[in-house]
Amino acid sequence: xxxxxxxxxxxxxxxxxxxxxxxxxxxxxxxxxxxxxxxxxxxxxxxxxxxxxxxxxxxxxxxxxxxxxxxxxxxxxxxxxxxxxxxxxxxxxxxxxxxxxxxxxxxxxxxxxxxxxxxxxxxxxxxxxxxxxxxxxxxxxxxxxxxxxxxxxxxxxxxxxxxxxxxxxxxxxxxxxxxxxxxxxxxxxxxxxxxx
Amino acid sequence: xxxxxxxxxxxxxxxxxxxxxxxxxxxxxxxxxxxxxxxxxxxxxxxxxxxxxxxxxxxxxxxxxxxxxxxxxxxxxxxxxxxxxxxxxxxxxxxxxxxxxxxxxxxxxxxxxxxxxxxxxxxxxxxxxxxxxxxxxxxxxxxxxxxxxxxxxxxxxxxxxxxxxxxxxxxxxxxxx
Numbered sequence: 523x524x525x526x527x528x529x530x531x532x533x534x535x536x537x538x539x540x541x542x543x544x545x546x547x548x549x550x551x552x553x554x555x556x557x558x559x560x561x562x563x564x565x566x567x568x569x570x571x572x573x574x575x576x577x578x579x580x581x582x583x584x585x586x587x588x589x590x591x592x593x594x595x596x597x598x599x600x601x602x603x604x605x606x607x608x609x610x611x612x613x614x615x616x617x618x619x620x621x622x623x624x625x626x627x628x629x630x631x632x633x634x635x636x637x638x639x640x641x642x643x644x645x646x647x648x649x650x651x652x653x654x655x656x657x658x659x660x661x662x663x664x665x666x667x668x669x670x671x672x673x674x675x676x677x678x679x680x681x682x683x684x685x686x687x688x689x690x691x692x693x694x695x696x697x698x699x700x701x702x703x704x705x706x707x708x709x710x711x712x713x714x715x716x717x718x
Numbered sequence: 719x720x721x722x723x724x725x726x727x728x729x730x731x732x733x734x735x736x737x738x739x740x741x742x743x744x745x746x747x748x749x750x751x752x753x754x755x756x757x758x759x760x761x762x763x764x765x766x767x768x769x770x771x772x773x774x775x776x777x778x779x780x781x782x783x784x785x786x787x788x789x790x791x792x793x794x795x796x797x798x799x800x801x802x803x804x805x806x807x808x809x810x811x812x813x814x815x816x817x818x819x820x821x822x823x824x825x826x827x828x829x830x831x832x833x834x835x836x837x838x839x840x841x842x843x844x845x846x847x848x849x850x851x852x853x854x855x856x857x858x859x860x861x862x863x864x865x866x867x868x869x870x871x872x873x874x875x876x877x878x879x880x881x882x883x884x885x886x887x888x889x890x891x892x893x894x895x
Contacts, residue, residue: 523872524856528777535780538789547783555779559771563764570760576738578756579749583741623730630858634763637863649867650860655874658859662815662852662875663882669847675826676843681834687843690893694848694886702878709870 566630573631577616586612589619600660600703603643603653610639614657621665633661656706663702664695763862770861774853778817787812803887806838810845815879818851841890849882 539548580586590597590611597611604610613636620629637654644651669691676684742749781787791812795805810828814821828842852875860868 524868527853527872528773531777531781535777535782535784535786538786539780539784542785542789544784547785548780551779551783552776555776556772558779559775560768562775563768563771566767567761567764570764571757572760574760574763575753575755575757576735578759579742579747579752580738582747582752583738583745585738585741625731628731631760631763633859634862637859637865641863641865648865650865650869650871654865655869655871658855658871659874659878661859662850662855663878664848664850666847669843671822672825672843672847675822675829676834676839679829679834679839681839683835686835687840687847690840690844690886690889691847693889694844694882697885697889698849698878698882701881702874705877706870706874709874713870 569627570631570634573628574635577613577632577635580616581609581612586616589615600656601653603651604640605643608639608643610636610643610653613639617657617661618665621661622667633657652710655710656703659702659706660699663698665699666695667692766864767858767861770857774857778820778853782813782817782820804838804841806832807841807845807887810842811883814845814849814883815852815876818854821846821851837890837894840894841886844890845883845886848886849879852876852879 536548539545577586586609587607590606593615594606594611597615598604598606601611601614604614613632617629617633617636620626620632636657640651640654640657641647643653668688672687672691673684676687739749742752788809791805791808795808798805798808806828810821810824813824825842825846829839832838834840834843852872856868856871856875860866860871
């Protein structure tokens with residue numbers, strides 16, 4: 523599916539540009555897009571190095587396993603395939619906590635570590651495991667408590683109440699996250715019944 | 719409540735660092751050496767991410783710059799108006815799962831044009847905050863650990879985005895009416 527979507531975005535764009543006469547903009551965009559990706563990776567590198575360094579200390583100091591012990595009852599139900607004491611659980615919780623408080627740049631390295639641990643649990647296969655899909659689906663539906671960037675934009679534009687959207691955002695986030703987990707469960711059940 | 723969370727957000731990282739370093743020192747763990755060891759892994763990850771992000775971001779840039787996305791919005795707009803979906807929000811709904819920075823600029827544009835306290839301004843704010851960039855998250859996380867078969871992740875992510883968009887419209891019309 524990702525191959526088709528990826529190829530389609532470029533193909534549709536270029537064919538449309540032929541008809542629309544926007545080939546010049548497309549040419550520009552190709553190099554700008556590649557350039558943006560490199561800039562992004564450089565920005566990500568600093569964050570990855572810092573947080574993975576910190577988290578390595580936290581792991582060895584037993585902080586991660588303490589964190590997973592604390593939230594174990596809640597998360598084991600969402601991730602039944604991960605042993606409660608496995609480091610993956612600690613990283614998943616670290617990722618969720620960082621996301622909740624809007625610390626996006628700390629959340630990514632912890633999430634990648636969680637993925638790495640889940641890959642180990644899945645015997646290093648290059649196929650996504652059930653836990654990985656659940657984990658990413660929760661991440662894509664966003665679990666941020668306070669959308670700080672949006673509030674900042676609203677303030678800049680002279681809103682009388684920049685934070686009034688916190689409530690609606692929270693309701694929308696909760697409904698989306700719960701439905702995402704639920705759809706994931708449904709599809710997983712379907713996958714498993716096909717396998718049998 | 720909001721203030722409390724803002725304070726927690728600014729204090730959390732420094733406190734976390736102090737907590738980690740104190741615990742490590744107390745337990746006589748070589749903190750600096752472990753930091754460097756973990757950091758090296760970060761460099762490797764960043765390098766392996768590069769091709770995934772270049773591929774994805776170029777493709778998205780082509781689609782956007784060609785004007786195909788805007789054309790698509792124009793085609794489906796009349797249909798959306800019929801079912802009561804505010805057409806002005808459509809560009810944001812379409813781009814939100816694909817590109818985070820593009821979505822943010824569309825949100826800023828809508829807020830600027832229609833005002834932050836208008837229905838559309840509130841709706842755009844809610845939509846921007848209530849879901850994350852599905853394609854980016856899948857690219858980064860699967861890319862960094864070398865997962866080739868994504869399973870149903872993309873499908874579920876996109877369905878969840880659609881639900882998020884619909885729920886945002888419903889919640890905002892309901893609460894602010």
